[in-house]
Amino acid sequence: MKRKTAEKRRPGSLRETRTIFFNGLFLKNPVLIGALGLYPVVAAGYNLRMAVQLSLLMLFISLPTGVIFCLVGEFLPGWLRPGAVLAVSAACYLPAAWLVNQLFPGSLNTMGIFAGLMICNSMVLSRCNDYAPAHLLRAVLADILGCVLGYSLVLCAVACLREYLQRGSVWNGSTGLYIPADRGTALPFFGFIVLGFLAALVQGINLRREKKSGREAPRT
Numbered sequence: 734m735k736r737k738t739a740e741k742r743r744p745g746s747l748r749e750t751r752t753i754f755f756n757g758l759f760l761k762n763p764v765l766i767g768a769l770g771l772y773p774v775v776a777a778g779y780n781l782r783m784a785v786q787l788s789l790l791m792l793f794i795s796l797p798t799g800v801i802f803c804l805v806g807e808f809l810p811g812w813l814r815p816g817a818v819l820a821v822s823a824a825c826y827l828p829a830a831w832l833v834n835q836l837f838p839g840s841l842n843t844m845g846i847f848a849g850l851m852i853c854n855s856m857v858l859s860r861c862n863d864y865a866p867a868h869l870l871r872a873v874l875a876d877i878l879g880c881v882l883g884y885s886l887v888l889c890a891v892a893c894l895r896e897y898l899q900r901g902s903v904w905n906g907s908t909g910l911y912i913p914a915d916r917g918t919a920l921p922f923f924g925f926i927v928l929g930f931l932a933a934l935v936q937g938i939n940l941r942r943e944k945k946s947g948r949e950a951p952r953t
Contacts (some may be wrong), residue, residue: 749872750871750872750875751875753872753875753876753879754875754876754878754879755879756879757875757876757877757878757879757880757881757882757883758879758880758882758883758886759883759935760935760938760939760942762883762884762887762935763856763859763860763880763883763884764856764883764884764887764888764928764932765887765928765931765932765935765936766932766935766936766939767856767859769854769855769856769859769884770791770854770855770856770857770884771925771928772850773787773847773850773851773854773888774887774888774891774924774928775891775921775922775924775925775928776847776921776924777844777847778888778889778891778892778895778924779892779895779896779899779918779919779924780892780895780896780904781889781892781893781896781903781904782837782843782904783843783844783847783892784885784888784889784891784892784893785837785885785889786833786837786840786843786844786848787844787847787848787851787888788881788884788885788888788889789832789833789836790826790829790830790833790844790848790851791851791854791856791857791881791884791885792881792885793825793828793829793832793833794822794825794826794829794851794852794854794857795822795854795856795857795860795861795877795880795881796874796877796878796881797821797825798818798821798822798825798857798861799860799861799865799873799874799876799877800865800870800873800874801821801861802814802817802818802821802861802862802865802866803865803866803868803869803870803873804870806861806862806865806866807866807867809866814862814866815858815862818857818858818861818862819852819853819858821861822852822853822857822858822861823852826849826851826852830848856880856884860876860877860880864876865877887928887931890931891924891927891928891931894927895918895919895923895924895927898918899918899919
């Protein structure tokens with residue numbers, strides 16, 4: 734335990750912290766690369782307003798939960814930690830839901846069951862159960878903020894596309910001429926299709942970066 738704690742508290746560089754943040758944001762996006770938290774994206778991400786509400790709820794739940802498990806997670810046995818993450822996440826949900834409802838009155842009714850499901854979102858469980866206990870607080874904060882922002886960007890981008898195809902507008906604003914799409918764009922299946930193309934795009938960028946870095950590496 735002492736060895737683990739010493740390794741955890743070893744300081745890292747600002748560049749490493751920045752890399753952790755941008756990995757969660759884009760290069761190792763939790764949705765597109767890790768396939769985490771897919772259900773809210775494909776099932777509830779069909780309009781921008783709900784996507785923003787779910788994104789804020791995710792932030793307000795995962796940030797305090799991650800900090801707590803960064804501080805105490807390593808002292809919990811592995812078999813107990815997942816249940817503890819869910820319990821703490823559920824406790825954090827209460828003030829998080831209240832805050833989101835203050836920012837967007839009536840949002841809890843609008844989000845319905847999807848709000849409560851954010852408690853057991855696989856991204857929260859993965860980052861708080863596996864990553865947070867073994868890393869410095871600075872790294873944990875960068876990881877959580879990067880992953881939440883990356884998750885939110887995907888959720889909001891998919892929601893914008895689906896809302897535009899259905900209504901020709903985004904967040905009740907007019908976007909000009911459009912071709913009305915079938916209501917099937919609101920179904921989860923369409924969300925999976927959009928995510929598939931986005932995931933392929935990010936994977937392609939990562940492959941090109943790997944090839945480029947391989948070419949630039951000096952020969953021994």
